[in-house]
Amino acid sequence: SWSFAQPRWKMLYRSYKGVVLLIEKGDKKKTTVREKHPYYNLTVKILRARNIKGTDLLSKADCYVELSLPTASPIIYRTQVIDNSSDPEWNETFHYRIHNAVKNILELRLFDKDVLISDELTSVVFDVAGIEPGRPLKNTFKLKEVSSLMILHEVHLKSQFHRYGRSQFKLSLPGAYEKQLCIPCQPDSDQNCASPFVFHVGKEMCTELDVELERTITVLQDGLSPDFEKHSTILGSGTVPFQSLPLGKEVDMTVPLGKVTLRDLDVRLGFDLCKEERRFLDKRKEIVSQALKRTLNLSEDPSTDEVPVVAVLGSGGGIRALTSFYGSLFGLQKLKLLDSVTYISGISGSTWCLSMLYQDPEWSCKDLGGPISNAQEKVSSSKVGAFSSERLKYYFQELNTMENDGRKVSFTDLWGLIVEYFLQQKEDQSKLSDQQEVVKEGKNPYPIYAAVNVRPNVSGDDFAEWCEFTPYEVGFRKYGAFVRTEDFDSEFFMGRLIKKYPEPRICYLQGMWGSAFAASLDDVFLKVVGSGLSFLESLNDCRRFHFRDPMRLNTRLVIPGGLMIQIFQDFFKSRVTAGETFNFMHGLYLHRDYVSLNKFVVSKGTHLDAFPNMLTPMEENLYLVDGGFSINSPFPLVLQPERDVDIILSFNYSWEAPFEVLHLTQKYCEERDIPFPEIVLNKEDEENPKECYVFMDAENPKSPIILHFPLVNDTFHKFKAPGIERELEEDKSFGDFEIGGKDSPYRTLNFTYEPHEFNKLVELNCYNVLNNKDSILELLQNPVNEAG
Known part of the structure; x- marks a missing residue:
């Protein structure tokens, strides 16, 4: 997660490594805090449609549904095509991993497949924030024509309890009898007591102690499979020269594991004036x-x-x-x-x-x-x-x-x-x-x-x-x-x-x-x-x-x-x-409460501000x-x-x-x-x-x-x-x-x-x-x- 200044207006973006920054404007006196938000597993199941009228006068519609949730995946998923049917049934399931503090809007589009260009019959947007974790929700959407009814999907939101994954230190000393030692690490816990470890190595050996911090997370596989897979990432690494350690004495050492990741972003987030403009104002007022x-x-x-x-x-x-x-x-x-x-x-x-x-x-x-x-x-x-x-x-x-x-x-x-x-x-x-x-x-x-x-x-x-x-x-x-x-x-x-x-x-x-x-x-x-x-x-x-x-x-x-x-x-x-x-906003996402800011014209249902997936950070x-x-x-x-x-x-x-x-x-x-x-x-x-x-x-x-x-x-x-x-x-x-x-x-x-x-x-x-x-x-x- 990232450190940032906080007081009044909540805004705006998910930033590096999936952590939400709530950038706020307000009091002159600021404190530095760190916010943490969980990920959730979202399951979307497309069920069926009823009374669909296609665009071809000589045959029934060849329907399929596209799903888009750009805050969770850049991939636009689609169901199979059900040929020549007014009442298509799919029963297909799709999986997403969503962030709790981001404005997640699921877009669903129903198409009638054609040889050259498929005809879009209708589209709907669905705010995922309305789903209660652990309780399946079934939704029915009406098409433009009153006589047509489409039961599109049911959704299920499940909290992902291991929100930060498992972390461990991996230590190795080339030339030692022990090949590698792994020590569990809980970065956010106060219970990380020193864990003893022993390497057997000749005292004249010119070698280095290698230290790696590894994190393993469990994610959903892409595509239609509901299976999970594990991904391990080296968050940082460092070395300690063996000859620098004193013989027979205990010593405390700090080992930097790569670059510090809590540095400021290159994009300044917040509504306050930049510090240079504030300095200008102080001088200009005189x-x-x-x-x-x-x-x-x-x-x-x-x-x-x-x-x-x-x-x-x-x-x-x-x-x-x-x-x-x-x-x-x-x-x-x-x-x-x-x-x-x-x-x-x-x-x-x-x-x-x-x-x-x-x-x-x-x-x-x-x-x-x-x-x-x-x-x-x-x-x-x-x-x-x-x-x-x-x-x-x-x-x-x-x-x-x-x-x-x-x-x-x-x-x-x-x-x-x-x-x-x-x-x-x-x-x-x-x-x-x-x-x-x-x-x-x-x-x-x-x-x-x-x-x-x-x-x-x-x-x-x-x-x-x-x-x-x-x-x-x-x-x-x-x-x-x-x-x-x-x-x-x-x-x-x-x-x-x-x-x-x-x-x-x-x-x-x-x-x-x-x-x-x-x-x-x-x-x-x-x-x-x-x-x-x-x-x-x-x-x-x-x-x-x-x-x-x-x-x-x-x-x-x-x-x-x-x-x-x-x-x-x-x-x-x-x-x-x-x-x-x-x-320069590419890859940043709107906060789930962005509509509360008067900077966005969301009162008009047709204004682009009411559709977060269409706003500039997504471009x-x-x-x-x-x-x-x-x-x-x-x-x-x-x-x-x-x-x-x-x-x-x-x-x-x-x-x-x-x-x-x-x-x-x-x-x-x-x-x-x-x-x-x-x-x-x-x-x-x-x-x-x-x-x-x-x-x-x-x-x-x-x-x-x-x-x-x-x-x-x-x-x-x-x-x-x-x-x-x-x-x-x-x-x-x-x-x-x-x-x-x-x-x-x-x-x-x-x-x-x-x-x-x-x-x-x-x-x-x-x-x-x-x-x-x-x-x-x-x-x-x-x-x-x-x-x-």
Whole structure:
């Protein structure tokens, strides 16, 4: 078993050697405990079915049943086929060995066998936790049709009393008269008194005492046989040089038997913030306290326990979002509020802005005019070079090297290399973990980059699991599972790092974070080069991911061409459109009580969260995509109770529907009992949004205050600065533009802006922040006053 910290929320996984870790979040003071849970023998007997109607009109059904219990066995068992019968009888028995603390769900499927593809007639799931050990239980399941009745199975659960098996020490001394001595060992007993043993050997013999710890367990054989077999495993071994023992004296010695197995897992399990983020918060609170004293003209620094935790969120929107986020942050800097921000998070194009800023360890302490000027140069430059034959050759070499090294390669990786050119126009060797230097002293806000894990052919609105990327960790707060950023995209199993790969360059993450475009590369190519690549529709063998959301890009799977068309076409056969990566939760199982956590939407019977065998820990791969396929703003990553955010500045750069992210977030929070203010808007607000909105729940102090900034040109077209009207024609012309017009340069698929177009968008977003200074300062003042 493993040692781990414990208090409040029970969660989640079975880990190495079949022991359940209950990872919990709670009290600051923690104790180390060791939990033990038994295994049980589960017997499932498939009996018979009645009144089965097959799919063939000319004959009766040819029925068989499949059984799946993935937490106990990777094998899908099946009964024999009963040909041409409406009332098949099987009376076949199957055996499993299940763990008591894991959520064990038995899946049963009834099929009508066909020559090519068998037809599934029905399927049921059965929670094994409802079975009482030692008492057989017979279940009858009804099919979809009322007239059909299937008596499927009876189950019997029996406790396995020798839960840990028998252990013994095996000692041998080569050259001695005695060949080997065996001494029983009960590791969990306090009655292990010293057992004497004697070897007869010449005192001048140069030999070693060999010590082995062996465990023998009794298990059920695979297949249909109910027989048991014994398996012996050497848990550890060591040696003691014979010459090191003193003659005629007793001596106590410690013999290490191999590696210590109680070391920490390589996957961090738990809901708490990692220790590096907690250290950052301690340092950042000091800086926020000093910043609030200056900004709010306070007589003294507020206590670090009193300062509000402020998060800044940037939505998706491609280059429009990248450009706009620069402007919004510039506005906060001019108000001297950047040092009051604890977290900064983005989706899609906003992550591109953040990842460029965080290449400079002092970025928030410097005038953002420099980084903005550099970004303008890149955004206004031609993107045609991204699809040159030389560049395509570079893409192919990079991706081919990745695949030869054993990595998974997808269209998202190709898109990441294209984004690298769009943003840098050169090879970028930086990695996300490099940003640890930028945040370790608390000088800059803590960056959180967003992606979501999805499933093929399932809408992002129906199922999307938020994955956070920070300089220190990558992981899912839903499952309480995290890995070091340096280890992301390496191979893990049962919480252990199996095969380490180099950390991916940040361009590949930028491609993943903004992967909405990866599925529409033909449109990108058409916009940049001027011609499409319709022939690439021949790549119809590729696994497609459909995101049924009319408000976002219409995704389809195509790639750019040129001199290397055939090479790319062959290389990308059967690739996926999402960022397919190794699942670091593979081999871990959900705790039997996982449904009690509000992080899972189990109240909806059709939601995947209600089916543990279909959730991400059971998958070999993750499919990480642009967070905008779920909610186009990273609210879920800062609304976690562990981060305790008080105020959220939400900047929305979506092409349309300026309040959609708020409505979707409210729904998300309602389903998971997360405090969030009610979003109430009138028709005028929906049709003609203003620059800033404040939403709060005065009756719930745990609910964050939301300041929402839609992307609008409201008063900017009349004022060049707050309170200063535009008088010159040049100034009026600069401010007179529409963002969402038919011929707008800011459309999502436009990756190149003219310098004046870039500057307009930056200044608009900067102005919208400056023009709402009073609202922002008032909300910062309130918690300080209340604490005082």
